[in-house]
Amino acid sequence: MHILVTNDDGVQAPGLLALAQAMRQIGKVTIFAPDRNWSASGHVKTMDRPLRVHEVTLADGSPALATDGAPSDSVALALLGVVKEKIDLVVSGINPHENIGHDVTYSGTVTAAMEAVIGGLPGIAVSLHSPEDFHGALDYSTAAQVARRVAEKVLAEGLPERVLLNVNVPYLKENELKGFLVTRQGLRLYRDALDARKDPRGKPYYWIGGEFPIGVDEEGTDYGALKAGYVSITPLQLDLTARQAMEGMKKWEW
């Protein structure tokens, strides 16, 4: 098995290294990730400029490829042939914060897995539900082992066509996990606020500020599972059609 590992926090992020080390337990790993942080940068296809690819070395000595493109560009470049050897699976992460609810279209971690699916491969995004107020070095060991177990299952069972997995892991020791739940995407409540400031020359500029978003703690959802101590596994599709809205709209008269 040949597994492509990427992320949206940049190639030197500790979550990527933890993920790559766990994936090496089940196959050959190629690391190909952005050279900087692309959090909340969405699903990108860079077409207005060429992309560079550099060889870099990670903290444990692993070789890796880094690009000045987005996470989804990393996956696209790899699948288009920058990585010569056939790839079987794309795993993205480990993101230091959860990706739940409406986060999924913003998230570079998740959109990298979307790009895998568009390229015809199974894609898995892995994120850690770390405490909001945490400072210091996060412990990625539980999430890395969860990622390994999910990847093994995906390789053994397969995924339906055009489906990716969005995996979120509670910040617990492995033996403290309640288990694994297949969930639906829940609701995310953003608490963004405008932070208007003046620069040293008196001209205005704006931060999108506010508080960290919260989730709606509902049974059966991604956030509900995390809050109850379970790993949340949400199958996602790229067909966004709101089918329940179609009938009503078909009655509109033009």
Next chain:
Amino acid sequence: MHILVTNDDGVQAPGLLALAQAMRQIGKVTIFAPDRNWSASGHVKTMDRPLRVHEVTLADGSPALATDGAPSDSVALALLGVVKEKIDLVVSGINPHENIGHDVTYSGTVTAAMEAVIGGLPGIAVSLHSPEDFHGALDYSTAAQVARRVAEKVLAEGLPERVLLNVNVPYLKENELKGFLVTRQGLRLYRDALDARKDPRGKPYYWIGGEFPIGVDEEGTDYGALKAGYVSITPLQLDLTARQAMEGMKKWEW
């Protein structure tokens, strides 16, 4: 009615001006768009740098706001208070190319409308199915009038919660249109290819090249409607859960 008009091609794009002029037929318009092209840049929330907002003047003398943020940032900034007056509807476009199938998560035009929905407002994305090989000034007049009619319907009928409309318009005269169809998102076939080159110093760089993507011409889909001469209106949701995949996965043993 107060309508926010934005796009992903940049505030000076002719498609935006055509859209703003059409929207002025039904309400007050505020134009707030990126200061440059953000095509295929996805759903962005800029949090690692502050954003600037400048007043600019469009080709017909209209005042507009331009930001160095993404299309979705424009909508977020407007809704967070940079635009003081209450907004009733967000319309994004007119994109010079269709946004169908898997395009929807890449598209700045569509993700701007997603941002409206996340902010609690109805959102409409409008794109023109112009000929692939077209050169010169596109005629946006049909698409602009279609956008006006769709916006009027949305304001009159309302949209279900958390649903946006992805509208694609054939490149036809208004009287040549076959009508309006409510469609599902179809399949997009990308034909990207790696274009590896050497810079003047002999170092490699990569373009994501290849041919313009095609769609699968299937009845009931966005692309099927366009090909048959109909306006395609696809309701989209932000819940990406692949419900049909959940049952099978629930049998996985951990």
